Amino acid sequence: MSYPFREVSRQIPRDSFNPALIKPTYDVSSYGHDIIVPLNCITGSATTTLTPSTATFVQVLNDGRVPVDEVNQFITDSDKMELVHAGNDTDFDTSWEWLPDMSAQSYKASFSVAVAMKVSAYTSGNFAISSVQLTMKQVGGGEGDEIIVDKIINPGMSNMTSATEQIAIINLDTKTSAKISDKEITFQIKVNTTSGSGTYQCGIVPLFCYFGSAVPKTWTTSSVIFHLHADLAHAFPIFRDEDNMNMLDRSGIGL
Numbered sequence: 001m002s003y004p005f006r007e008v009s010r011q012i013p014r015d016s017f018n019p020a021l022i023k024p025t026y027d028v029s030s031y032g033h034d035i036i037v038p039l040n041c042i043t044g045s046a047t048t049t050l051t052p053s054t055a056t057f058v059q060v061l062n063d064g065r066v067p068v069d070e071v072n073q074f075i076t077d078s079d080k081m082e083l084v085h086a087g088n089d090t091d092f093d094t095s096w097e098w099l100p101d102m103s104a105q106s107y108k109a110s111f112s113v114a115v116a117m118k119v120s121a122y123t124s125g126n127f128a129i130s131s132v133q134l135t136m137k138q139v140g141g142g143e144g145d146e147i148i149v150d151k152i153i154n155p156g157m158s159n160m161t162s163a164t165e166q167i168a169i170i171n172l173d174t175k176t177s178a179k180i181s182d183k184e185i186t187f188q189i190k191v192n193t194t195s196g197s198g199t200y201q202c203g204i205v206p207l208f209c210y211f212g213s214a215v216p217k218t219w220t221t222s223s224v225i226f227h228l229h230a231d232l233a234h235a236f237p238i239f240r241d242e243d244n245m246n247m248l249d250r251s252g253i254g255l
Contacts, residue, residue, distance in 0.1 A: 085203030125196015
């Protein structure tokens with residue numbers, strides 16, 4: 001006895017099946033990407049020149065160790081840096097905005113920045129950067145912003161009692177896990193100072209070196225560095241529903 005339905009089944013071409021539920025295969029090259037977001041700004045700000053060879057450098061340490069990270073570098077013997085500030089006798093407080101082009105999981109976010117204070121005219125008293133607040137937020141969609149990083153740092157600067165310059169290099173390395181969606185991320189740097197009688201400028205140094213001598217030395221940019229893994233919601237439609245079943249919520253919990 002023949003079974004016609006078996007013959008029919010053999011005639012169905014293999015490429016006619018819908019592969020919608022077949023999960024793609026990812027390899028190591030599909031994951032992990034470092035993104036460097038430089039913190040440049042000129043709008044609404046003033047600038048003044050710093051001279052590294054006559055300035056005092058301070059580096060914020062991590063439990064007594066010098067923090068290092070993978071940053072873009074070049075070498076030159078230049079003896080000039082530009083300080084971007086908000087005006088004379090005004091503390092620096094500026095925000096930047098970055099719009100990611102896809103959803104991703106951030107496993108590391110680092111601030112690598114230099115801030116500085118210049119006393120251009122001294123009369124009396126003590127001048128210093130007392131603290132630096134670094135904040136990173138993901139803009140919310142009506143439910144409020146999500147704070148990813150909010151850290152207040154004492155750079156450990158000594159008091160300045162003359163017309164001089166101090167530069168603080170800050171490497172804030174965080175392993176805060178966060179889901180990066182398609183909404184803006186803001187970075188804020190707020191510099192708080194103590195001042196005596198005189199004129200000062202404080203702010204960010206977008207392009208800075210690590211020590212002051214007028215010899216060949218390494219330079220880099222003030223920036224925020226992300227280590228991102230592409231989210232499956234970007235790669236495959238079945239994962240794009242951000243609900244409790246798929247567990248792709250903003251808490252960073254994934255499959």
